[in-house]
Amino acid sequence: MGAKRCSGQRNKEKASTVEQLAYRFQGFPTRTQEHILNQFIGSVRFLWNRMLGDWIGSYKEKGKSDPIRTPSSYKQEPGLEWLKDMDSLALCNVQQNFERAVSEFFSGEKGFLRFKKKHACKDSYTTNLSNKENPNLFLEGCMLKLPKVKEPVVLRLHREVAPGGILKNCTVTREPDGRWYFSLVYEYTRKDVPKKAEGQAPDKIRSIGLDMSLPELFVDSNGNVPNYPKPYRRLQKKIAREQRRLSRMEKDSSNYNKQLRKIARLHAKAKHQREDFLHKLSYNLVHDYDIICIEDLDMVAMKKALSFGKSVSDNGWGGFVRMLQYKAERYGCIIIKVDKWFASSKTCSSCGYKHSELKLSDRTYICPKCGHVMGRDHQAAINIRNEGMRIYTETHPLAA
Numbered sequence: 600m601g602a603k604r605c606s607g608q609r610n611k612e613k614a615s616t617v618e619q620l621a622y623r624f625q626g627f628p629t630r631t632q633e634h635i636l637n638q639f640i641g642s643v644r645f646l647w648n649r650m651l652g653d654w655i656g657s658y659k660e661k662g663k664s665d666p667i668r669t670p671s672s673y674k675q676e677p678g679l680e681w682l683k684d685m686d687s688l689a690l691c692n693v694q695q696n697f698e699r700a701v702s703e704f705f706s707g708e709k710g711f712l713r714f715k716k717k718h719a720c721k722d723s724y725t726t727n728l729s730n731k732e733n734p735n736l737f738l739e740g741c742m743l744k745l746p747k748v749k750e751p752v753v754l755r756l757h758r759e760v761a762p763g764g765i766l767k768n769c770t771v772t773r774e775p776d777g778r779w780y781f782s783l784v785y786e787y788t789r790k791d792v793p794k795k796a797e798g799q800a801p802d803k804i805r806s807i808g809l810d811m812s813l814p815e816l817f818v819d820s821n822g823n824v825p826n827y828p829k830p831y832r833r834l835q836k837k838i839a840r841e842q843r844r845l846s847r848m849e850k851d852s853s854n855y856n857k858q859l860r861k862i863a864r865l866h867a868k869a870k871h872q873r874e875d876f877l878h879k880l881s882y883n884l885v886h887d888y889d890i891i892c893i894e895d896l897d898m899v900a901m902k903k904a905l906s907f908g909k910s911v912s913d914n915g916w917g918g919f920v921r922m923l924q925y926k927a928e929r930y931g932c933i934i935i936k937v938d939k940w941f942a943s944s945k946t947c948s949s950c951g952y953k954h955s956e957l958k959l960s961d962r963t964y965i966c967p968k969c970g971h972v973m974g975r976d977h978q979a980a981i982n983i984r985n986e987g988m989r990i991y992t993e994t995h996p997l998a999a
């Protein structure tokens with residue numbers, strides 16, 4: 600029964616009426632709780648490796664693989680009774696992930712399945728809600744109740760969980776630095792939020808344009824760039840410093856490997872800080888504006904473009920746009936994507952002159968026709984906003 604219930608999460612029919620929201624919080628399990636959580640993490644890794652071992656074994660022996668065994672059949676095996684004390688929902692998720700990995704392998708989507716090595720793989724497990732009436736998984740205040748863990752775990756809720764949702768599942772992760780994180784997935788009934796711009800005169804509509812630009816992610820039509828928090832900037836400097844130290848070390852020495860792990864931890868920390876910041880930033884944008892205009896960049900083509908190379912994908916513009924889009928839907932904000940061929944950085948925002956000689960290396964725009972001077976990306980952001988608003992007013996004529 601448990602296994603069936605888990606699979607319901609990916610039910611396509613439900614997808615149109617519900618939406619899921621994920622939150623990631625740091626948690627502070629006690630020593631006893633840490634011990635249990637570590638056991639659960641170990642048990643899912645164990646089960647995965649056993650399933651894979653058996654699967655490969657039967658394939659080698661008979662030339663075809665036996666049906667994938669259920670966690671409960673493993674629990675019956677002598678010596679494996681300890682699995683009964685583990686979180687059965689987490690084990691059932693292993694079975695599902697395994698089945699998916701097998702079918703993805705056969706369909707050619709993914710490569711062959713791998714064994715999970717301790718510490719080399721993500722130390723985590725996923726559990727879920729199994730009973731709505733008598734929930735085994737819930738958050739009360741900052742206390743998270745997990746299945747098979749007696750006392751709730753204390754979380755640091757750095758942002759508010761939107762009310763009205765049902766906590767569907769939770770992924771518990773132990774980071775390499777020993778910190779614990781809890782990713783909670785909530786399910787909400789989707790409701791159509793009226794668009795804030797609807798019925799408003801164009802000059803009353805609060806609009807903004809964003810021009811993707813490096814290294815700050817974007818410049819907006821007010822000339823602002825994201826104001827990354829100080830700790831994040833400090834961390835960036837630290838990473839650069841540690842990276843330089845690494846380059847002076849002898850490769851494959853124990854100090855070198857230690858330093859490598861240290862840098863990996865710093866990167867992980869920076870990534871979380873950054874994501875956190877981008878969540879707040881995107882929330883503020885959809886909250887403060889009725890219409891947000893962005894350039895419709897073809898990310899694949901962008902990545903291929905040699906001049907941008909790696910930095911575009913690292914910069915996470917695509918991820919940021921996704922954040923903007925789902926948040927916009929929730930808060931009634933409209934996102935308008937402006938044609939990527941629209942000459943956003945070449946057009947003068949003051950007189951409309953198209954400065955086709957402008958090179959990518961010119962960081963300042965000086966209009967040859969009217970003498971207007973402006974930062975190149977700021978100008979592009981204004982043009983993106985103007986073009987977006989032109990599209991909007993054209994497609995949404997006000998009833999007289």
Ligand SMILES: [Zn+2]
Binds near residue numbers: 948951966967969971
């Ligand atoms: Zn001009």
